[in-house]
Amino acid sequence: xxxxxxxPKPDRWKGRNVLELVPVQLVAHEASGTDGLVRLLEPRFRxxxxxxxxxxxxxxxxxxxxxxxxxxxxxxxxxxDGRTSVAELVGLFVARHPDDSQQAPERVWRFLAVMEHxxxxxxxxxxxx
Numbered sequence: 272x273x274x275x276x277x278x279p280k281p282d283r284w285k286g287r288n289v290l291e292l293v294p295v296q297l298v299a300h301e302a303s304g305t306d307g308l309v310r311l312l313e314p315r316f317r318x319x320x321x322x323x324x325x326x327x328x329x330x331x332x333x334x335x336x337x338x339x340x341x342x343x344x345x346x347x348x349x350x351x352d353g354r355t356s357v358a359e360l361v362g363l364f365v366a367r368h369p370d371d372s373q374q375a376p377e378r379v380w381r382f383l384a385v386m387e388h389x390x391x392x393x394x395x396x397x398x399x400x
Contacts, residue, residue, distance in 0.1 A: 284394075290358035290376070292394045294351045294383055299335075309345040311338040311391055338391075343368060347382055356397060357383065 284292070303310040312335040316322045340348055343364070350363050361379045365372045386392045 287396075289380055289394075290356065290361070291397050292357050293354065293397055294357065294360070294386070294392045294394055295353045296348075296351050296391070297393055298391050300348065303339060307345065308342065309340045309348045311340065311348070312336075313338060313389075313391070317390070343371075343378070344382060347379060351392065357394075 298314075299312040300309050301312060302308070314322065315329060315333065315336055316325050346367050347360055347364060350360055355363075357380065360383075361376050364379050365375045368375070371378060383392065383394065387394050
């Protein structure tokens with residue numbers, strides 16, 4: 272439309288074993304009530320100029336956009352510690368939700384891909400010593 276074409280992004284993880292990647296949290300989180308769910312706290316302004324000028328001046332209750340996670344997403348988020356690989360997260364997910372064991376790898380990977388797309392996590396290759 273209007274002469275602009277959306278260029279498809281190359282698949283970053285093509286040819287790599289995504290189960291060996293390690294997710295790292297980039298945003299803060301808090302518990303959302305007594306149900307044990309997680310609420311992600313994304314800074315309202317993330318860019319260089321507005322983030323530096325406006326973000327510190329916002330009232331505490333408006334400084335972040337709050338993103339609620341469901342039970343499955345909260346379980347995965349709590350397990351992300353910067354050392355646990357995607358394969359280990361799948362194992363933890365299956366242990367907590369055995370009814371989803373058939374779709375677990377795809378569900379966990381899809382959740383992590385969306386989290387990375389929105390800037391909540393970063394996926395890094397494993398560092399083998």
